Amino acid sequence: MECDVLIAGGGISGLTAAAFLAERGLEVTVAEASSEWGGCAGKFQRGPFLFPAGATLGMGFEQGGIHQRLFEKLGISFPYALPLETVMGIHTPAGYLEYKQNRTRHLEELGNMFPEAAERIVSFYQEIWKIGSEVKKLLGTLPVLPPASLRDIGDLLFSLKPSSVTVLPYFYKTVGQLLKKHRLHELFGFVHLLDAQLIDSMQTDSANCSAIMGAYALTIYHEGAFYIEGGLNRLAHVLSTAAKNSGAILEKRTWIQSVTQNKAGMFFATDQKGRRWTAPHFISTVPVQNLLELMDEPLKKKIGLRYEKKAQSRQWGTMTLYLAVKEDIIPDGTPLFQQVLTDEHGQMAEGAHLFLSLSSKEDRLRAPEGYRTLNVSTHTDLALWDTKEKYDAYKKQLRHKMIDGVKKALPLIEKGIVKEEIGAPKAWERFTKRKDGMVGGLPQTLDHALFNSLSHRTGVKGLWVCGDSIFPGAGTAGVSVSGYHVYRSIMRALGRRYL
Known part of the structure; x- marks a missing residue:
């Protein structure tokens, strides 16, 4: 199968690139390994309850914000973002305060x-x-x-x-x-x-x-911080629809396993079923660690050691509790987003720092009347999950600690749970195909930020990268920018006008 551009990964960065490239008339194919669009901003359904897989708090939808500007370029609308006066409530050992937008x-x-x-x-x-x-x-x-x-x-x-x-x-x-x-x-x-x-x-x-x-x-x-009706997967839906309407081919359950480049500069990619694509432009949206596993040795040598060095950097994993709860256990005035900090010494992972994302009372896409969905996530060190014995024991231990933390925000949580799913690192790896279940991209330290970040240009003609490993970093706004950068550079390489 031939196309102008093959994109490995249907997360927000890949869909952004696809929507723009297809709008300009290029033949674009997006190969997404999972059964959902959006990557870490995807979703899954359990009975009447819809859960955002990961990202929940919307940023960049304000006038002049990244998403608003990119939508305007594409000529599409996004009426699902509701501004938050209270960005989040924060429970700390020292007391409670509300993080105000003003x-x-x-x-x-x-x-x-x-x-x-x-x-x-x-x-x-x-x-x-x-x-x-x-x-x-x-x-x-x-x-x-x-x-x-x-x-x-x-x-x-x-x-x-x-x-x-x-x-x-x-x-x-x-x-x-x-x-x-x-x-x-x-x-x-x-x-x-x-x-x-x-x-x-x-x-x-x-x-x-x-x-x-x-x-x-x-x-x-x-x-501007926003609640997104139905979850941030709405962003993936709008972008994938825009790409399809412009002629892009979007393939779910299509996991690119290898990519090579011949002497003429054409890329050859193969999926898990042995199907093969040929394209002069290949865009990888996967973390840098996954990218290195995709490429054959000659291609690795072409891109140099910078990617290998970045791949050795420590990245976080996450554990997330996906809860469906009864409406009556939620106190009036509870912010939709909350943080719970429980460690008096300032630890920021392993259940000592929780991020809670609660569906709106009126959001019928996420839960039926009388119920809400609640995501509770914490950062975790992936080394704590590296054997089956550790994994099973730690999953139970961390779940217990997280529920105890949630009680500080929602004291009656245990009485209200009607459905529960646990997303530990291996579940994230299965859902997103990200190596070891890593999330969030490279930490924005001096070693990885700004001029020390990875460019979307690999130095290999026709080989591009975007996503949360690439400048400007993680978050839906950040990865959208990296997807736009790839689009703009491809259009320039072709000598074509761009939006």
């Missing part, structure tokens, strides 16, 4: 919890939001980092504004250094709160998070 109210909440440091917290956030604002301007033209061509360099220079020079001093700083500058590094409760936001968005803590990427993430929380 900046003034957010600072008031923090000032009430940490009155002794209120002025320092304000000055810290003023600096964070100033950096974040400048980064948002820089990213406005969707430049590529690290630049891998003269055109990339030109795009980056074009994106610079006179005020852009103000972010230069932060390129090699961490959020932790900014905390120290504002004498907040020893205010443990505040650092704990900040770590909780960054582990979910940047996959690392404040001590190690790139100051620029961390500032951008902490700014975006206040630009």
Whole structure:
């Protein structure tokens, strides 16, 4: 089977690239290994209950946001994003506060919890939001980092504004250094709160998070956070429909097992059933670890050692409880998104940090009247799951610890559960085909962020990569940008106009 572009993976990045490329008239085939579109933003059904597989909190749907801008380019609408006044409720050993979208109210909440440091917290956030604002301007033209061509360099220079020079001093700083500058590094409760936001968005803590990427993430929380009716799988549905309507061929349960390139530059990919595709352009959306397993040795040598080094980087796994619960055990006014922090020493994984995502009372796509669906997730070290004996025992242990944590937000949770599924790392590996069940992409530390990130260009003509291993990183907005970058570069390579 022949096509112009073969895309391995039907997650958000692959579907974004597919929708744009097909709209320009290219023959596009998307090969998705699972039976669902969306990857980590996919879904599954259990009876009358629909569960988002992973990602739940919507970002980038505001006016001028990444998703809104890409939809506008494609001429499609997305009426399913509902803005959140309260981004999330946060339960900590020091007390409870609500993370408000409004900046003034957010600072008031923090000032009430940490009155002794209120002025320092304000000055810290003023600096964070100033950096974040400048980064948002820089990213406005969707430049590529690290630049891998003269055109990339030109795009980056074009994106610079006179005020852009103000972010230069932060390129090699961490959020932790900014905390120290504002004498907040020893205010443990505040650092704990900040770590909780960054582990979910940047996959690392404040001590190690790139100051620029961390500032951008902490700014975006206040630009617009959204509840998506039916779940973030709606994004995959809209993109896959757009791609199909433009003529793309979308194949589920089609798992690309190998890819080679001949001397003429054509790619040959084979799936689990032995079916073969030929294309001059091959796009991989899978984590870098999976990509290396796909390629034959000559292709690995062509892309060099940079990918192998990145593949050795530590990435998180997750364990998620998928619960269907009775409506009457949920207190009035409960935020749809919550974090529960239980460890007094600031641990950010293994059930000490939980992210809760509750379906809206009115969302009939996720649960029938009188019920809600609830996702409860925690980061976990994949080394704790590497043998069957460890796996089975730890799954029970961690489930018990997570339910205890949920009780801090929903005290009657055990009385309300009517359906339960557990998604431990092997389940994630089966569902998404991601090696060992890793999620979230590379942590946005100084070693992996910005100019140290992986470009969508591999250095091999016709071989492109996108997804959460690639700049600008994880999250549906981030992977959408990487998919758009691939589309734009392919169109330029073909000498064609692009949106």
